[in-house]
Amino acid sequence: MSLLVKICGLSTRETLDVALQAGADMVGFVFFPPSPRHLSLETARELGRQARGRATKVALTVDADDATLGNIVEVLQPDILQLHGKETVARLRDIKRMFGLPVMKALPVETAADLAPLPGYAAVADRILFDARAPKDATRPGGLGAVFDWHVLENLDLKLPFLVSGGLNADNVAEAVRVTRAGGVDVSSGVERTPGVKDPEMICAFIRAARATEELMVR
Numbered sequence: 001m002s003l004l005v006k007i008c009g010l011s012t013r014e015t016l017d018v019a020l021q022a023g024a025d026m027v028g029f030v031f032f033p034p035s036p037r038h039l040s041l042e043t044a045r046e047l048g049r050q051a052r053g054r055a056t057k058v059a060l061t062v063d064a065d066d067a068t069l070g071n072i073v074e075v076l077q078p079d080i081l082q083l084h085g086k087e088t089v090a091r092l093r094d095i096k097r098m099f100g101l102p103v104m105k106a107l108p109v110e111t112a113a114d115l116a117p118l119p120g121y122a123a124v125a126d127r128i129l130f131d132a133r134a135p136k137d138a139t140r141p142g143g144l145g146a147v148f149d150w151h152v153l154e155n156l157d158l159k160l161p162f163l164v165s166g167g168l169n170a171d172n173v174a175e176a177v178r179v180t181r182a183g184g185v186d187v188s189s190g191v192e193r194t195p196g197v198k199d200p201e202m203i204c205a206f207i208r209a210a211r212a213t214e215e216l217m218v219r
């Protein structure tokens with residue numbers, strides 16, 4: 001079975017090209033000003049054109065308003081919207097209706113109790129992304145290189161496709177897939193030299209390691 005591999009927080013033509021050439025299925029673009037990976041609309045337009053038809057373009061936002069989402073959709077022309085804030089189920093429904101795009105809801109996970117909102121989101125979202133819950137004083141809700149206890153997802157019975165993220169890297173991605181049986185993986189910090197600076201070698205190593213897990217995924 002094939003595993004969806006998402007490289008998130010791409011911000012230069014060069015590293016986007018490396019991710020595309022190495023076979024990333026999804027490429028993520030961050031629109032959140034406090035993030036070191038935040039993209040201007042101008043850069044988003046350029047990278048959006050570069051990725052078009054080569055991978056699924058993911059626009060990541062955090063509690064963005066309609067106007068902000070509209071601008072992002074116009075310039076990037078994403079294939080899917082990743083909602084990484086405290087968006088409610090009703091807000092997801094509105095966004096889907098307004099933009100006619102699928103949505104991937106990020107759910108912060110620390111303990112099994114964090115899965116309580118899952119049925120509500122699963123009824124509306126097209127995909128779920130399980131990410132490590134950020135500490136209260138964090139400046140952003142994701143992209144922190146923090147791992148959560150994957151065993152929380154061990155017995156999950158979710159009909160919707162889901163990805164796992166949070167502190168993944170080339171060395172631990174196989175174990176994350178083995179434990180969670182996720183259909184996809186998402187990485188940002190684990191393929192960076194410093195926050196926001198992607199490393200071509202690390203991107204290739206991550207995608208290779210993720211692909212090597214595919215034979216583990218016999219369901």
Ligand SMILES: O=C(O)c1ccccc1NCC(=O)[C@H](O)[C@H](O)COP(=O)(O)O
Nearest residue numbers: 008035142143144145166167187188189
């Ligand atoms: O990457 C960011 O800077 C970011 C900012 C605000 C919200 C979410 C953000 N990233 C979310 C992602 O999709 C990351 O890939 C995911 O959190 C995993 O990140 P990492 O632990 O750094 O691999």
